[in-house]
Amino acid sequence: MDMLNIYFLGKSKIEYQGKGIEDQLGNKAIALICLLVLNEKRYLSRDKIVGYLWPDSNIEAARYNLRYNLWLIKKNIGEDEKGHPFLRVDNDCCSINRDYEFKCDIYDIMKFKPNQKDSIDSIIKLKQLFRGDLLEGCYFNKCDEFNDLIIFERINFEQRKVKILKRLVELYEKDDNYNDSLEIINEVLEIEPYDEDMVLKILDIYVKCGKRVSAITYYNNFSNLLAGSLGISPSNKLRDKYNEIRLTLSDSHPNRETDDYDKMHSKSSFNNKNYPALKIVSDCMKNVEYFWISDVIGKLVAVIDGEYINQLSEKELLDLGYIQSDILSYCSEKENLVYEYKREVMSVCIINAFIKLLNNICQNQNLTIIILNSSDMDEVSANVLKYLRRTQIEGLNIVEESI
Structure with missing residues (x-):
């Protein structure tokens, strides 16, 4: 039995009795069929349809256009073998006839629900229906x-x-x-x-x-x-x-x-090209000491393997914890240590611990630090950045980007 076959994924294609009828229907009739199928055979009001497809026309012209396209569809898609028409149409609404036998890619996909009867072949057939986007390449002016x-x-x-x-x-x-x-x-x-x-x-x-x-x-x-x-x-x-x-x-x-x-x-076999790359995005803030360094540490703590952090001593962890509390979770007895370590930390201690952390990471991993708004970098961080560029830690790549 020759059936009606409709394809809306990828380039639209409508076959009736083994022949393509897209040219006879035109874009608006195809869009109308698609609209009715998407509504899963529920009635769609004529006013809603003309609002979708002829919004810029006056009411009489829009209704005429709808009647004409319904006639085109009826003219080119006849009744099935049981005598059912393809569309149900009355004075107020339109829909696909629930009793009409046809195949449609998006309708088959919409009906899919995983169940125990699924077979690999049946799922592959559904997968193959995805030939492209819905109504691919179609754009309706003023709609x-x-x-x-x-x-x-x-x-x-x-x-x-x-x-x-x-x-x-x-x-x-x-x-x-x-x-x-x-x-x-x-x-x-x-x-x-x-x-x-x-x-x-x-x-x-x-x-x-x-x-x-x-x-x-x-x-x-x-x-x-x-x-x-x-x-x-x-x-x-x-x-x-x-x-x-x-x-x-x-x-x-x-x-x-x-x-x-x-x-x-x-470390002895280290080669930058052979190791997985780690990339973080950091930001800057003017007049807030250590802001960029703190931001980098926070981003690193969130993504790196803890073993790199554990290579730091308790004192070095606390030095960094003075500007970035996230790293304190790696202190073995952090509550007592933090309590005893309330004094202000010297800048050189923070900087040395930060550089050691970067070295620990770059021993086994390429690290790229992207800096946003580098012109807003605080003075301490800017000096550290200059040092990093001068010393060129192997495996460390620093990129400045503006937003």
Whole structure:
């Protein structure tokens, strides 16, 4: 039986009895069909339709345009084999006929709900329906409300795609198909790059495949992405997973992977190009001593491995804690120490501790510090910055940007 097949994702395509009829319908008739399908076969008032598609026309002209496009649709899309018309139309409303048999990509996607009967093949078929954006390349002049609706629905369908991809990941995981799982997870991350649940799945898969070094590297790259793009650190759940992987790696028997891990963390084999890059964005404030240094320390505490901080002495931690309290959480007996350390800290102590922290990090990791509004940097921080540029710590890159 030749059916009506409608495709709205990507370039619009409408086939009736095996032939494309887009040219016979025209853009507004196609937009009208799309609008009715998006309303999931509910009645849509004529006034609402003309408000979407002919907002700049007077009421008589708009109603005429609607009647004409309804006639075009009826003329080109006939009744199905059971005699059902494609549209239900009365004096006030329009809708897709619930009894009419047809196929439509967005309608199939809108009906999707994960269930136990899902198969890999059925989900792949849904995935293949995403040929592009909803009504791709279409823009309707002076139809602002309709154009806004399409943009909104494009976002909705992107989220539906993510839902379908995640269901496919679950089915691949159930079959222990790790390669295909990783491929689909990466498709999800192209849409939602900060989805930590998907990152957790990647780490789990790497561990199951015996690639714990790959898991650690992936975590570091993701952590840098969060720090550089959002200025935040991974969730506790993700950090706990990372620490668990590192612990199992250090406790395992020597093998090729642990040898590679030791090389990766060995100062003697350090090469800037071979280590994961860490990037933070810092800001400045005039006339507030140590503001930039404090901001950098705070950003670093949020994203770096604690082992770099633990290499500082208790006194050095307290020196830095004088300008950035976040680092005090690394003091072993911070309450008593802080109480005893109420005296003002000498600037040289703060600066030396700060430089030592940067050196600790750059022994095993490239660090880029982006400075916003450097012209507003306080005097103490500006002098430290000059020193850092002069000494050129290996692995440290400082970039000034204006906003």
